[in-house]
Amino acid sequence: MPYQSSINFPVNPENYQSLLKTVFEDMAPYSQIPGHPGFAAYVAGAGNFISNTAQLIAQTLNPFTGHYMMAPGLVTLEMEVIKWFQHMVGFDERGSQGFLTTGSSLASMSAISMARKEKVVGFDYSNVTAYTSADAHHCIAKSWAVLGFKKENLRLIPLKNFKMDTTLLNQKIEEDLARGFKPFMVVATLGSTKTGAVDNLKEILPITKKHNLWLHGDGAYGALFMLTDAGREILKGINEVDSVALDPHKALSIPYGTGCLLVKNKDHMLFDYLSDDSYMPPRPVDQVDYADITPELSRDFRGLRIWLPLKTLGVGPFILNLEEKLKLAQWLALEINSIKDLEVISNPELTILTFAHKKGNEETKKLMERINNQGTLFLSSCTVDGKLAIRFCLLGFRLHYDRLQKALVEIKGMV
Amino acid sequence: MPYQSSINFPVNPENYQSLLKTVFEDMAPYSQIPGHPGFAAYVAGAGNFISNTAQLIAQTLNPFTGHYMMAPGLVTLEMEVIKWFQHMVGFDERGSQGFLTTGSSLASMSAISMARKEKVVGFDYSNVTAYTSADAHHCIAKSWAVLGFKKENLRLIPLKNFKMDTTLLNQKIEEDLARGFKPFMVVATLGSTKTGAVDNLKEILPITKKHNLWLHGDGAYGALFMLTDAGREILKGINEVDSVALDPHKALSIPYGTGCLLVKNKDHMLFDYLSDDSYMPPRPVDQVDYADITPELSRDFRGLRIWLPLKTLGVGPFILNLEEKLKLAQWLALEINSIKDLEVISNPELTILTFAHKKGNEETKKLMERINNQGTLFLSSCTVDGKLAIRFCLLGFRLHYDRLQKALVEIKGMV
Known part of the structure; x- marks a missing residue:
């Protein structure tokens, strides 16, 4: 990053617009943003503008x-x-x-x-x-x-x-x-x-x-x-x-x-x-x-x-979001199991599911990198039963069927 | 308060403007606001709009x-x-x-x-x-x-x-x-x-x-x-x-x-x-x-x-605020000691000082109520050496000499 930290309190006032530019252009872009529609990597909510x-x-x-x-x-x-x-x-x-x-x-x-x-x-x-x-x-x-x-x-x-x-x-x-x-x-x-x-x-x-x-x-x-x-x-x-x-x-x-x-x-x-x-x-x-x-x-x-x-x-839209994610997770598990060389490791009880490449950890790792480089979804991994698994966590209210469908097509092309 | 709480999640959407009105008119006004220029009651900062x-x-x-x-x-x-x-x-x-x-x-x-x-x-x-x-x-x-x-x-x-x-x-x-x-x-x-x-x-x-x-x-x-x-x-x-x-x-x-x-x-x-x-x-x-x-x-x-x-x-204005409060506290102690019937209980080492009415707790309590009802300053009390004392804590950047001077004149009129 171009920004240089100092151990001393800032002495001179700096231009407010330039500081915001530093935050928005030099610092924030490196961050994972849980509010992104393709964020399914960690157990995180999307935030919402009314709360802000x-x-x-x-x-x-x-x-x-x-x-x-x-x-x-x-x-x-x-x-x-x-x-x-x-x-x-x-x-x-x-x-x-x-x-x-x-x-x-x-x-x-x-x-x-x-x-x-x-x-x-x-x-x-x-x-x-x-x-x-x-x-x-x-x-x-x-x-x-x-x-x-x-x-x-x-x-x-x-x-x-x-x-x-x-x-x-x-x-x-x-x-x-x-x-x-x-x-x-x-x-x-x-x-x-x-x-x-x-x-x-x-x-x-x-x-x-x-x-x-x-x-x-x-x-x-x-x-x-x-x-x-x-x-x-x-x-x-x-x-x-x-x-x-x-x-x-x-x-x-x-x-x-x-x-x-x-x-x-x-x-x-x-x-x-x-x-x-x-x-x-x-x-x-x-x-x-x-x-x-x-x-x-x-x-x-x-x-x-x-x-x-x-x-x-009202609480309605919040409930709908969770109900949608519960259904998407069930559907996703069926779809992934239907892809040759992939297997679901843990079926979703709520909205998290893990899967792996049947050929083992190396292939699973490569697959996750390929998925994340594609840019449609951002996923993460964990170890389940000693085996490396790719993990979906569906919670964000901007993540819907269309994007998951698109990602599945891409994944099919990768394996 | 007119607002009625419910134990159930809200089902129906409500008008955003009305909700803000509830917050700003029915709820917030009951609060102590540490950012008020006369707030010297507790050890609290004033907040600032850049942080917001x-x-x-x-x-x-x-x-x-x-x-x-x-x-x-x-x-x-x-x-x-x-x-x-x-x-x-x-x-x-x-x-x-x-x-x-x-x-x-x-x-x-x-x-x-x-x-x-x-x-x-x-x-x-x-x-x-x-x-x-x-x-x-x-x-x-x-x-x-x-x-x-x-x-x-x-x-x-x-x-x-x-x-x-x-x-x-x-x-x-x-x-x-x-x-x-x-x-x-x-x-x-x-x-x-x-x-x-x-x-x-x-x-x-x-x-x-x-x-x-x-x-x-x-x-x-x-x-x-x-x-x-x-x-x-x-x-x-x-x-x-x-x-x-x-x-x-x-x-x-x-x-x-x-x-x-x-x-x-x-x-x-x-x-x-x-x-x-x-x-x-x-x-x-x-x-x-x-x-x-x-x-x-x-x-x-x-x-x-x-x-x-x-x-x-820059850090300058933040330092100036503390230096101003340190000086005001020293000056305030001298001024209070010069008021007949009042005595400083603890001299300020930093920006807190306590004082009491020489006639005892009852008079001290009455005096604090009178000061707080006046509206120039908001002070609080504590027990020092078993004695009820009125406490000034100077930290807020909107509190200056003029307001303290005004309050001192009022206090002189009260005792």
Whole structure:
């Protein structure tokens, strides 16, 4: 890049137009743009222009939304958005509570810390264990480390049909209990990053209930499919988990920096820590301040960039987008299986599918490079069952049948 | 408020103009606006319009900046901003590293988790202790709880002249060591929320070095005064701490949601957690991906809203604002002390000062209500030495001598 960084604060004012030119011509073009119609590489939403305006308004008002009393109208707006999500997953809107985060990584980290507070006695975590699948997102392992647990005490349960093997889950918990470990939590993956598979909550719930474990659902990608009939079927049991993380910046096409944590019992969100905070505004009588239940205090006002597009368009177009992507994924799997030399590795449960060249990793790698060089679609790869696979993730509202059809014709010509 | 929330996603599209009217007329007016020229109530920056445009651009591009390879130009821009801060505090720009957060709460939480990883052996935290002052911001105690430590093991060291009493700090550490506790960290407050006092780093550093403790500076409010001569004098030693949190959304007039953590030794930022993340893009050869050193993965792109105003205006106006506020605070203290029946409780070291009515809490409370009803200034209160005090925090770039002078005349008329 032609731009030269400096370690010193800029001393001289620079021309605003030239700076924008630098951003738009020298910096931004190198970026992957999830809003591009052909973007199907990672689990990302397309963003939307109403949210962008909402964010301009939010940052211009620059309110402090960590405490109700400092912006009661705008906090009420944010609370409404969160109630939509609480209601969507089937949580009672009075007993449960939630907050917006920058993404599911921080949402799941908060859930793990709440689970520890509720379920673990004492402060010796040497033998404290939690359970998630081998395909859990790596943010779970990262949070586990940041929160001060022992790496190997996060048990990565093997998969069966791309989902956590619940027989092995139960076995491992009982084995750990017999060996003196202290299980306190299971993290179910509600839509895995690699294959989109949703762990079977109906099988996991009896296990967590039997052993009194906190069940967290990492629904960063998948939980918002509760807006669709197919999703509600696949996610059955989500109303019984203790907490759910979800990312409006994925399946709801909100710009980046917009995640959410929902907790079934709002009392579980309160940590005992308050020392003198007499410099803060008075607390509301019948409401919880977000700053009291999240690790953040001051933060950007996130609610408006969900509220404004949903209120303006209604939820209909957002549901239609997900229903379209669910159907396209099913159709795409059939089409790819019909191409000689290609095989679907994981069929789509939601809108992610992986496939590979039958001749092996080298050919798969070459094929992906050829597809990405073509420019119709941008795909990425991952390792499934030790095999390199090309991954489609369909979420963007600008990606439709016509482009996928065109890409399929091109792919047929490549193999 | 006339607005009625619903627990259901909105079904019908609503008129965009009416929705904006609801936001601007029914919701926003209830909010405290830190950008108002008379806002001196909390430790908040005024925001600025160049950042608002920057944020509109950032959200419209909607890049993924957690990994260098996905937006190398824009990540380079964000890295430049962080290097300005590294250089400002005197950290070596190659050996140190930093990242932008939503605010200092999360920055300090990350620092505490890194300190634990570097300094604590094993996973039994029952006797692990850290030290901060009685006037530390309550986010330190919150992080302490969220990270799984025992509440009373965060030792709140009493104050001497509003700063951590370093004699008592040393005593407490040695007493704890003798009793079998395991001290690992000191959090120095670099500009307290109540009085703006800066803990004496030159006195704390020999203690943390002697006992091999991680020293974190919570400079949410104060660290950016390193841009001024007075600040550099007061903050001497900041280049030797292990980590610093600072909030561009306070002293640098950037909108909310913009904090920063700087770590002197970048190797201390890496946690050992990686499982299979084959679905992620390739890592850069000579750079660290932000997602590898922060608890976040996807998040909003924060760099541009610091970079664009600083590059457009140069750092000069930002420094001038802080220098003006430093001088105004000194002058204000003299003026208030000259008013019969009022007394300054804490003299300003930076730009916060507290004062009270000599007749006691009731009169102080009444006076604050009268000042706030007047509409010239918006102030808040806190408890200093068990006494109710009215607090000025001068940071906003729209607050100048003329308004303070007017307010003083009004206050004289009230007492």
